[in-house]
Amino acid sequence: MRTIYKIAALVGVSVLTTSCFNKERPNYQFMPNMYESVAYETYSESPAFKNGKEGQLPAEGSIPRGFTPEAYPNTTEGLEQARANLKSPLAENEKDLEKGKELYAIYCSVCHGAKGDGKGNLVKREKFLGVPDYKDRELTEGGIYHVITYGLNAMGSHANQLTQHERWLVTDYVLKLKSE
């Protein structure tokens, strides 16, 4: 009988000490001395800023170190000029088709298809239609780069996801897909 009481007491205590944890909320903390950041953390919210977001826009026209502003504007003329004149700045030893393939697989193939034939997963599942095959289009490296940077028609800009260097790598890979 005594053992039963002891077990009951033990169970009771464990239930009591663990039942307060609500899965839908963060758990209780013991003395959270340095859990909360004193500094502004990236993506955090703070009333110190006008829109409450930590991520503030840089001043227009400012150029960060290691960045070159795009040579051609986001316009139809810009696209035409880029198609005609823009050349890849990558030297031969900087080209990396493997890396380009990886990036393509992540950002492009879901619509354009792994082979660039416009048969990506989203197209196959008919989420949307009208993705062209690379082989049906006249493509130059400058044009591809410009489209990745700014988007075209249904395609959005990928400048957020890919750096300039990565965009050139992907451009290379797209040209390779077209040639196959």
Added chain:
Amino acid sequence: MSSHYEAPIRKPLVIGEKSYHDITVDVARPVEGRANKLWWTVFTIALVAFLWGVASMAYTIGTGIGTWGLNKTIGWAWDITNFVWWVGIGHAGTLISAVLLLFRQKWRMAINRSAEAMTIFSVVQAGLFPIIHMGRPWLAYWVLPIPNQFGSLWVNFNSPLLWDVFAISTYLSVSLVFWWTGLLPDFAMLRDRAITPFTKRVYSILSFGWSGRVKDWQRFEEVSLVLAGLATPLVLSVHTIVSFDFATSVIPGWHTTIFPPYFVAGAVFSGFAMVNTLLIIMRKVSNLEDYITIQHIELMNMICMITGSIVGVAYITELWVAWYSGVEYEQYAFLNRASGPYWWSYWLMMTCNVISPQVMWIKKIRTNIMASFIISLVINVGMWFERFVIIVTSLHRDYLPSSWTMFQPTFVDAGIYVGTIGFFFVLFLLYSRSFPVIAQAEVKTILKSSGEFYKKARDNKENHQSLNH
């Protein structure tokens, strides 16, 4: 009786015509009687001091260590000074109950109970400091090697501060067990004399059903001896470990191999002084002059004198080695102690610790109660300053002159120290009114060999039978 041989040179340890019953009555009297006004006054003062200390500690923990007088150079000052001081005071209790037991010193029997109580209460005070001097005391449990969710992150066993944790906690628990086993027969005595059901209940719980059978006593003696054998290396190692806090460092003035024995000697020195302080008062207010005799005080004074001389030798050794070492930092550390901005604390320490025990060579002084009392206080002041001098003067000026600074305690430093003194006396005063302050069971074993009445009876008898003997 006639077969008992006791050297006639030995003075009686129990004065007066005492029977076993008289001892019982004398020991039980403070417990069974009611507290007088004086007790309540002293208790109130101690309690107020204690509460002030609690407030200071709460303020420190709530606001931060910055409320103390510490700075970036001197990270340890009053906190560790008081810690070492209290631990040191505690050591006499174990020395009296364990080492003197191993040496079969009968005179320890009248004083060991209070000395052990003093040990426990002062180790409790000491134990406060390692916690409250932490910046984040609520994480103090991290010093324990407990399996945990940080990938089972453990402590580093190379730090003497961790050894302190083990030393102090072991010391407190062993002392407590040793003290309590000794208390069992005495609690049983109070239980059997209790009149009110409440006291009966309390003392029957405290005495663990002690019935005093032969087998019990046999095992009791064995346990006492084993615990004494364990407590003796413990008492030496605990203060050794405390001294390692300094001796294992690289600070000139701290990095010394002499610290372990020298700290232990200092601990015994200050501890015996504290026992003397307490017992000189206790024998008076509790009417125990027949048990804590002038001979007890004299013997304690002698131990103070011996350990004080050891400490004196250690001071000279340190000075000599500093000169002999040829290390300019070491030499400067001692030059700074003697003639730096804290010269007064060094010379106060030297006066209190080196000169005051030496007057004990004079029999008139060491058998004078008033003189013993004053000297015992002086020694405790001196030993506080010894720790202060070692800690602060070594820290405030060491390798880089650009880091030289001074230390100024704040009222919070002082408040905590006063608080621990108050807490100590709160505990000791409560103890002296609810515990048998003399180990009556032990004193009864020496009554017939060392009691004044029996000694005289034996002398008379031996004079009659001198031809046979």
